[in-house]
Amino acid sequence: MASVTYDRVSKIFEETTAVDELSLDIGDGEFLVLVGPSGCGKSTALRMLAGLEDISEGEIRIGDRVVNNVAPAERDVAMVFQSYALYPHMSVYDNLAFGLRNQKVPKEEIDRRVRQAAEILDLGQLIKRKPKQLSGGQRQRVALGRAIVREPAAFLMDEPLSNLDAKLRVQTRAEILKLQQRLGTTTVYVTHDQVEAMTMGDRIAVMNAGVLQQIGTPEELYTNPRNVFVAGFIGSPAMNLVPVEAATDGERDVLRQDGFAVEVPEGMISRLRERAPSTLMAGFRPEHLHLSNGEPANQQARIPAVVDVVEYLGDEQLVHLHAGEVNLVAKLDIDEGRVKPEENVHLALPLEKLHLFDRETEESVGVPTPA
Amino acid sequence: MATAAIDRAQPVVIEEGLAPKILRALGRAPVHLVLILIGLFWLIPTTGLFVTSLLTASDQAQGGWWNFFAKPSTWTFENYRRMFDNEGIVDALLRTAQITIGATVLPILVAALAAYALAWIEFPGRDWLFLAVVGLLLVPIQMALIPIFSLYNRFNLFDTIPGLILFHTAFALPFAIFLLRNFFAGIPKDLMEAARIDGASEIRLFFKVVLPLGLPAIASLAIFQVLFVWNDLLIGLVLAQNNQPIAPHLASQLRQFGSNLDVLAPASFFSAVIPLIVFAAFQRYFVQGLLAGSVK
Numbered sequence: 056m057a058s059v060t061y062d063r064v065s066k067i068f069e070e071t072t073a074v075d076e077l078s079l080d081i082g083d084g085e086f087l088v089l090v091g092p093s094g095c096g097k098s099t100a101l102r103m104l105a106g107l108e109d110i111s112e113g114e115i116r117i118g119d120r121v122v123n124n125v126a127p128a129e130r131d132v133a134m135v136f137q138s139y140a141l142y143p144h145m146s147v148y149d150n151l152a153f154g155l156r157n158q159k160v161p162k163e164e165i166d167r168r169v170r171q172a173a174e175i176l177d178l179g180q181l182i183k184r185k186p187k188q189l190s191g192g193q194r195q196r197v198a199l200g201r202a203i204v205r206e207p208a209a210f211l212m213d214e215p216l217s218n219l220d221a222k223l224r225v226q227t228r229a230e231i232l233k234l235q236q237r238l239g240t241t242t243v244y245v246t247h248d249q250v251e252a253m254t255m256g257d258r259i260a261v262m263n264a265g266v267l268q269q270i271g272t273p274e275e276l277y278t279n280p281r282n283v284f285v286a287g288f289i290g291s292p293a294m295n296l297v298p299v300e301a302a303t304d305g306e307r308d309v310l311r312q313d314g315f316a317v318e319v320p321e322g323m324i325s326r327l328r329e330r331a332p333s334t335l336m337a338g339f340r341p342e343h344l345h346l347s348n349g350e351p352a353n354q355q356a357r358i359p360a361v362v363d364v365v366e367y368l369g370d371e372q373l374v375h376l377h378a379g380e381v382n383l384v385a386k387l388d389i390d391e392g393r394v395k396p397e398e399n400v401h402l403a404l405p406l407e408k409l410h411l412f413d414r415e416t417e418e419s420v421g422v423p424t425p426a
Numbered sequence: 427m428a429t430a431a432i433d434r435a436q437p438v439v440i441e442e443g444l445a446p447k448i449l450r451a452l453g454r455a456p457v458h459l460v461l462i463l464i465g466l467f468w469l470i471p472t473t474g475l476f477v478t479s480l481l482t483a484s485d486q487a488q489g490g491w492w493n494f495f496a497k498p499s500t501w502t503f504e505n506y507r508r509m510f511d512n513e514g515i516v517d518a519l520l521r522t523a524q525i526t527i528g529a530t531v532l533p534i535l536v537a538a539l540a541a542y543a544l545a546w547i548e549f550p551g552r553d554w555l556f557l558a559v560v561g562l563l564l565v566p567i568q569m570a571l572i573p574i575f576s577l578y579n580r581f582n583l584f585d586t587i588p589g590l591i592l593f594h595t596a597f598a599l600p601f602a603i604f605l606l607r608n609f610f611a612g613i614p615k616d617l618m619e620a621a622r623i624d625g626a627s628e629i630r631l632f633f634k635v636v637l638p639l640g641l642p643a644i645a646s647l648a649i650f651q652v653l654f655v656w657n658d659l660l661i662g663l664v665l666a667q668n669n670q671p672i673a674p675h676l677a678s679q680l681r682q683f684g685s686n687l688d689v690l691a692p693a694s695f696f697s698a699v700i701p702l703i704v705f706a707a708f709q710r711y712f713v714q715g716l717l718a719g720s721v722k
Contacts, residue, residue: 107619128625140616144638153634154624201624 057118064113088256133202314379347403479691529594537602645711
């Protein structure tokens with residue numbers, strides 16, 4: 056077991072920069088999730104750690120050892136592939152034993168470790184089967200088993216759940232977590248699914264276009280997204296992001312655009328102007344909106360809107376609305392009362408749940424709280 | 427999801443009655459009849475050779491084999507017994523077996539290693555090298571016969587088994603490398619990377635992963651090569667004199683004795699049967715290998 060460090064690591068393919076000066080410190084035993092849309096460089100970052108891609112610039116360390124020029128076999132890492140990459144001509148037993156045989160581990164030791172892994176992963180009955188005789192979930196477990204018998208310094212997982220159906224995915228997600236907690240092995244896990252990232256990671260590193268956007272615990276990313284990309288990527292349904300101007304409209308302070316207005320407590324705009332431009336991006340999560348009676352309230356922003364569509368989800372309703380030209384989504388509790396299409400409503404948003412970003416730099420500017 | 431669940435719960439089974447089955451069989455009957463006729467027509471020369479090989483020399487002299495086709499009482503295995511007493515033919519058969527084995531194993535081993543490198547090891551000029559190998563496919567054997575003949579004379583390889591093996595190997599390699607490289611390149615990249623992370627050296631990767639997975643292609647290649655080498659007349663004729671393989675040996679018998687059919691017929695039939703056995707034994711792989719890469 057060991058820590059893993061990316062020190063200003065870049066990967067440059069002929070014309071494009073796939074990974075741009077990535078720096079990460081992954082603690083011993085930590086479960087780090089690399090998440091981002093496809094093509095964001097997360098898989099390339101993982102493959103550089105595995106030794107399957109050359110490192111163009113920077114340094115990767117496993118423990119204290121710089122591994123830039125170390126062959127994959129010598130890095131003491133095990134990888135789980137999206138396609139599982141099981142050896143089709145070998146039985147489950149041989150698949151699990153292959154890595155150990157390569158390391159010339161004594162036969163009895165191989166047998167002991169393979170049987171132990173098979174037991175942990177509930178593969179005992181399947182040990183003599185070939186991969187094509189296994190279901191998707193079983194293959195996935197063999198792929199995990201192949202990683203754990205090695206007892207490596209780190210597990211690298213490249214979208215290991217993407218080929219499973221939705222139900223099995225949720226189940227396996229929990230199994231991988233349990234396994235990782237039991238073994239305490241440093242794990243780098245790549246996924247494009249923010250739900251997987253949120254539920255599994257000790258910390259999450261969000262990447263976009265080869266650049267690390269933010270790294271933090273799931274809670275940090277959810278409550279304090281550093282920029283517009285992270286704000287929009289983390290959370291489901293996605294955060295409402297609306298370009299607005301900070302303005303004083305007669306006596307009211309508003310963030311507004313094309314018939315859409317967020318009415319904010321008095322004095323906030325002037326304080327905001329002290330530290331940010333007036334062209335902003337307002338962000339607020341659907342689940343933080345509530346129905347209000349239309350009266351201004353302390354510490355709350357108000358948004359008048361018209362209901363378009365209501366998706367009933369049992370204990371809550373997903374409400375699609377528009378305010379002027381702006382489309383919004385709100386996730387409202389059923390107890391707040393059912394709303395109907397074309398109904399005029401006022402939405403209330405606690406100020407601490409409002410995010411403001413500089414529209415130019417897309418960086419968060421924070422929200423000044425009223426005195 | 428919902429529709430999938432419903433489909434699974436109520437599998438649609440179409441029961442077929444007897445009448446449609448018979449109708450369908452009748453519909454196909456003309457095609458089958460034609461195929462059987464073509465097959466029988468194709469077998470006539472081989473059948474003729476086989477029947478002739480079972481006749482005594484005097485019967486052979488009386489007329490065509492078809493006169494004896496319906497008279498199994500005239501058939502005898504005497505010719506085969508005499509053939510195995512004929513040292514010239516037995517030696518030629520054994521020699522051909524050695525050449526065939528050598529000229530099949532050697533090119534496949536070399537080609538598999540080369541194909542692995544061309545498919546999976548990155549080195550400068552790799553693709554150009556592969557193109558050059560493919561280009562060699564265009565060199566006709568006939569063009570090389572005379573230069574190789576003089577080369578073999580100088581290096582004492584003329585009329586030797588190693589000489590014939592080497593020639594066959596050299597001319598088998600381009601196609602073998604071409605076929606195997608394309609087959610190996612079809613092995614999923616993840617699999618190779620998994621094996622590398624699992625600590626497999628290139629040699630282990632080759633023998634434990636690539637070779638087992640490439641078996642269908644290798645088997646079909648082996649069949650091609652066995653058939654070609656065993657049946658070869660030209661190369662054996664040009665590059666050997668006293669130690670010729672079976673095909674040129676039989677051809678020379680024909681010249682020496684005129685129509686000594688009682689010797690030639692069993693030997694020809696016997697030499698044709700061996701590749702047939704090889705083909706039948708590996709036919710499953712043969713078909714798989716021919717389809718290699720086309721239906722991935």
